Amino acid sequence: MITEEFILSITECQSQLYSYILSLTGNSDIARDLLQETNKSILEKVSDFTPGTSFSAWASKIAFFKVLSHRRDSQRESMLFSVEKLREISQKTLSKNKEYDRRLDSLFDCIEQLPDDRQKLLRQRYEEELSLEELADLCGRTYQATAALLYRMRLTLMDCVSKSLKLENQI
Amino acid sequence: MSGSQPDKNHLHGDELGKMISLHLDSKITDEQYAQLQYTLEIDESARDFYIEFMSTHARLEQSLKNTFSIKNQGPLSDQELLTELSLKPLRPSRRYYLAFLGVPAALLLIIGLLIFNRVPPSYATVTDAHQARMSQGEQPSIGNRLKSLEPYLLDSGQLELLFETGTRVLISAPAIFEITGNNQLRISEGKLIAKVTTPAGKGFTVQTPEGSVIDLGTVFGVEIEKSGETGVQVYKGEVELKQASGGRIVLPTGNTMRSAAGKKQWQPAPKLSRNFYTEMQNNKQRSLPDMVFIDDTRHSVFGADHYMGIRYLMYSVLPLKDRFPAAEHKLQGWEGVAKHFAIVHFDETAQRWHIQANEQTVPFEPAATDLLLASIEETNAETNSNKKKITYFSALYGTIQGIASGFQASDIQVLPDWFEEVENSGDYTINGSYLIRKPD
Numbered sequence: 089m090i091t092e093e094f095i096l097s098i099t100e101c102q103s104q105l106y107s108y109i110l111s112l113t114g115n116s117d118i119a120r121d122l123l124q125e126t127n128k129s130i131l132e133k134v135s136d137f138t139p140g141t142s143f144s145a146w147a148s149k150i151a152f153f154k155v156l157s158h159r160r161d162s163q164r165e166s167m168l169f170s171v172e173k174l175r176e177i178s179q180k181t182l183s184k185n186k187e188y189d190r191r192l193d194s195l196f197d198c199i200e201q202l203p204d205d206r207q208k209l210l211r212q213r214y215e216e217e218l219s220l221e222e223l224a225d226l227c228g229r230t231y232q233a234t235a236a237l238l239y240r241m242r243l244t245l246m247d248c249v250s251k252s253l254k255l256e257n258q259i
Numbered sequence: 260m261s262g263s264q265p266d267k268n269h270l271h272g273d274e275l276g277k278m279i280s281l282h283l284d285s286k287i288t289d290e291q292y293a294q295l296q297y298t299l300e301i302d303e304s305a306r307d308f309y310i311e312f313m314s315t316h317a318r319l320e321q322s323l324k325n326t327f328s329i330k331n332q333g334p335l336s337d338q339e340l341l342t343e344l345s346l347k348p349l350r351p352s353r354r355y356y357l358a359f360l361g362v363p364a365a366l367l368l369i370i371g372l373l374i375f376n377r378v379p380p381s382y383a384t385v386t387d388a389h390q391a392r393m394s395q396g397e398q399p400s401i402g403n404r405l406k407s408l409e410p411y412l413l414d415s416g417q418l419e420l421l422f423e424t425g426t427r428v429l430i431s432a433p434a435i436f437e438i439t440g441n442n443q444l445r446i447s448e449g450k451l452i453a454k455v456t457t458p459a460g461k462g463f464t465v466q467t468p469e470g471s472v473i474d475l476g477t478v479f480g481v482e483i484e485k486s487g488e489t490g491v492q493v494y495k496g497e498v499e500l501k502q503a504s505g506g507r508i509v510l511p512t513g514n515t516m517r518s519a520a521g522k523k524q525w526q527p528a529p530k531l532s533r534n535f536y537t538e539m540q541n542n543k544q545r546s547l548p549d550m551v552f553i554d555d556t557r558h559s560v561f562g563a564d565h566y567m568g569i570r571y572l573m574y575s576v577l578p579l580k581d582r583f584p585a586a587e588h589k590l591q592g593w594e595g596v597a598k599h600f601a602i603v604h605f606d607e608t609a610q611r612w613h614i615q616a617n618e619q620t621v622p623f624e625p626a627a628t629d630l631l632l633a634s635i636e637e638t639n640a641e642t643n644s645n646k647k648k649i650t651y652f653s654a655l656y657g658t659i660q661g662i663a664s665g666f667q668a669s670d671i672q673v674l675p676d677w678f679e680e681v682e683n684s685g686d687y688t689i690n691g692s693y694l695i696r697k698p699d
Contacts, residue, residue: 107317160447214323239280246315
């Protein structure tokens with residue numbers, strides 16, 4: 089039966105589910121499609137969910153099967169991972185997602201610490217979804233330099249979030 | 260990233276990070292992608308880095324969209340939010356949605372959605388579960404009905420399914436499968452045997468990554484290895500294989516075809532993997548009691564060099580070395596020959612069966628499960644391999660001096676005068692992978 093709590097749960101777990109599926113597929117477009125299919129299945133299987141158990145664990149399981157189905161239907165070469173490795177990635181990502189909100193908050197702080205031009209580049213890449221070529225044109229850099237810069241920014245933010253969480257854990 | 264082996268395909272440090280970053284921006288070349296795939300397969304620390312990097316990217320997508328995009332759009336209606344939730348993945352973070360979600364209206368919309376999305380029916384029931392464990396620790400039980408259009412991941416053990424049409428399917432782990440209809444199943448990894456015995460089951464279809472296998476009234480096996488290579492072997496009757504080109508191949512009893520991963524092109528092959536036969540033989544007893552799979556690596560059988568009457572090829576359920584202990588019978592070389600096959604003859608004078616061991620014969624009492632598969636006769640007085648007449652007892656059921664003879668189907672072939680892959684007068688080599696005994 090669909091309860092208010094169920095609706096809140098499905099809404100609440102969207103970001104984590106997306107992150108989870110993205111880790112398994114490595115492709116934003118595929119992850120979006122599979123999240124859509126997962127949501128549909130969650131709504132169809134509402135009677136299978138046992139209230140009082142972990143909603144996100146249940147939803148992640150459905151998402152995992154969606155990824156497996158996608159792997160089956162697509163060329164194996166197009167998937168980064170074997171089924172065995174998908175299971176490992178699944179477990180590790182779910183474990184990391186337990187502190188999802190804390191990581192998201194830290195990321196906001198880390199982005200704000202970036203110089204303005206770097207923040208602008210991130211917005212253009214993520215909000216406006218500009219391609220690397222378009223970003224390179226706007227920045228007046230080569231394509232390779234823009235790709236390298238974007239990588240460095242992602243790495244910086246990843247390190248920043250990790251350090252910030254470590255600090256929080258020490259306090 | 261650990262390791263410093265001189266492997267040019269193994270990416271390390273920044274090299275790895277850049278590849279993941281390029282992959283995220285859809286700018287990775289095929290060669291780089293293959294290197295990334297390889298590195299992530301073999302290097303656990305690379306996978307840990309990848310997970311961290313992906314998580315950062317996912318949060319960037321969500322947080323930046325939320326911060327810079329959604330806030331400028333103005334509030335959405337409940338209906339727009341639910342449509343977004345159920346039909347599209349959410350871009351903004353949960354906080355934004357919770358702020359605008361009107362629960363009563365949302366509830367109505369979800370219920371409406373469910374009415375239009377009926378739960379698919381169930382077509383298959385678990386009729387046997389041997390140490391079966393699904394992914395996430397579930398243990399399927401006898402009587403469970405499997406949902407259709409849902410992938411099942413069988414981590415260990417075996418499952419026997421009974422379809423509504425009467426078709427029985429034995430699936431062996433590790434396997435990924437899905438019930439796709441009342442008489443069809445899709446499998447993307449694993450091993451199975453399908454037994455179609457009812458008119459309603461005719462046409463049972465197994466969808467594999469390399470094409471569909473359609474039953475034409477039969478027993479057949481399908482094996483999909485982790486590499487994606489797919490094999491099909493027919494044990495009885497015929498199956499139809501669909502080619503990617505649109506063509507169809509009818510595969511008769513005893514024949515095997517395989518297709519390399521992604522090729523979608525069936526090619527004749529001698530048999531499936533040895534592992535297939537081992538697993539099926541060890542675990543199939545209850546489901547397929549009349550089937551015998553031969554996984555023995557030893558194919559040689561002692562013959563009777565100087566015996567000139569009719570001999571028989573006999574199958575013994577109990578391994579011969581257990582039945583005729585070497586010490587008791589002073590036998591030699593028993594360990595080096597086929598475990599379950601022997602050449603036997605009936606001594607008319609002594610009215611006893613004899614089994615041929617190395618350079619000697621041993622009288623024995625037949626067991627109820629012994630089965631004679633073929634007779635071997637000399638066509639002239641001179642021993643000559645080309646003059647041995649072999650008659651297989653295919654569907655020729657009977658009893659010969661107290662031992663049952665005849666089988667439904669088998670791919671067993673007897674090669675006279677061969678022993679351990681060299682010509683050797685009087686001995687035999689047995690090639691084959693299965694036999695189906697007479698039905699009870």
